[in-house]
Amino acid sequence: MHVELSNVTKVYEDPPETVTALKDISFHVKEGEFLCIVGPSGCGKSTLLRMIAGLDRPSSGQIRFRGDLLTSPHSKISMVFQSFALLPWRTVVQNVEFGLEVQGKPKSEREAKAMSLLEMVGLQGSENLYPKQLSGGMKQRVGIARALAIDPEVVLMDEAFSAIDEFTAGALRAEVSDIHKETGKTFLLVTHNLPEAIELADRILVLSSRPARVKSIVGVDLERPRASTDSEFITIHKDIFALLQAELENSLMRHRLSELPEFRKLRDIEDR
Numbered sequence: 701m702h703v704e705l706s707n708v709t710k711v712y713e714d715p716p717e718t719v720t721a722l723k724d725i726s727f728h729v730k731e732g733e734f735l736c737i738v739g740p741s742g743c744g745k746s747t748l749l750r751m752i753a754g755l756d757r758p759s760s761g762q763i764r765f766r767g768d769l770l771t772s773p774h775s776k777i778s779m780v781f782q783s784f785a786l787l788p789w790r791t792v793v794q795n796v797e798f799g800l801e802v803q804g805k806p807k808s809e810r811e812a813k814a815m816s817l818l819e820m821v822g823l824q825g826s827e828n829l830y831p832k833q834l835s836g837g838m839k840q841r842v843g844i845a846r847a848l849a850i851d852p853e854v855v856l857m858d859e860a861f862s863a864i865d866e867f868t869a870g871a872l873r874a875e876v877s878d879i880h881k882e883t884g885k886t887f888l889l890v891t892h893n894l895p896e897a898i899e900l901a902d903r904i905l906v907l908s909s910r911p912a913r914v915k916s917i918v919g920v921d922l923e924r925p926r927a928s929t930d931s932e933f934i935t936i937h938k939d940i941f942a943l944l945q946a947e948l949e950n951s952l953m954r955h956r957l958s959e960l961p962e963f964r965k966l967r968d969i970e971d972r
């Protein structure tokens with residue numbers, strides 16, 4: 701297995717609060733697979749991705765990459781952030797070169813690699829601009845080029861298309877799908893956008909509301925490129941939507957129940 705999680709639980713101890721973000725999560729991702737992760741807001745999706753990126757550690761359970769225990773950031777796993785996270789004092793090409801610089805690669809090699817990736821994401825001619833001169837779509841293209849620069853085996857994307865207008869996001873999704881096909885890299889994408897997940901994924905991991913557990917894993921066995929008007933596409937959409945809606949209702953119910961003593965107190969005060 702390329703990436704494998706076994707009984708991963710994450711508890712944030714933030715006294716006096718203790719938040720269990722993830723509970724007993726187990727799943728795997730095969731090499732070259734495109735896995736999308738969906739789940740209710742706040743259920744722990746970013747936490748999950750951050751742990752695979754080695755930016756955070758599970759409270760219990762294991763994450764393995766190529767069978768080896770993952771305990772810190774790995775040079776073959778890179779991340780694309782929702783908020784782009786570009787370095788504002790660096791130009792486009794310098795941002796893309798960053799990871800290679802950290803790895804100590806010589807300037808000529810860094811530049812050649814960065815320029816070819818910028819061409820691949822359609823940013824040739826913009827290499828000397830600064831992040832503040834770019835549109836959201838261009839910034840995310842830089843984010844994607846930067847993630848690919850270190851030649852990762854696994855690309856993690858956290859809501860990578862949600863801060864971009866829908867038209868540009870559509871074009872970027874198609875490009876990412878092409879990159880996936882051409883490079884054979886493994887992709888994990890967290891998204892709120894169900895059609896986006898169905899368009900891109902080989903499989904979709906559906907998480908429950910917090911603490912997130914694996915609710916279902918749905919295979920998407922449709923030819924690419926996929927049309928959202930296709931009847932099978934619509935069926936998958938309906939099925940996952942129903943799963944998520946049930947989760948939302950569960951969590952609302954839990955919320956209401958937990959609030960019950962407060963409601964009682966309030967009623968008592970009003971009755972006095």
Ligand SMILES: Nc1ncnc2c1ncn2[C@@H]1O[C@H](COP(=O)(O)OP(=O)(O)OP(=O)(O)O)[C@@H](O)[C@H]1O
Nearest residue numbers: 712714719721740741742743744745746747748910
């Ligand atoms: N560093 C932290 N310290 C304490 N609690 C945290 C920390 N990071 C996340 N949490 C909590 O863990 C839970 C899951 O957060 P996370 O950001 O992983 O959710 P998410 O599914 O990505 O949410 P969204 O859909 O809104 O992006 C939340 O209740 C959040 O408040």
Ligand SMILES: [Mg+2]
Nearest residue numbers: 745746747858
């Ligand atoms: Mg998140």
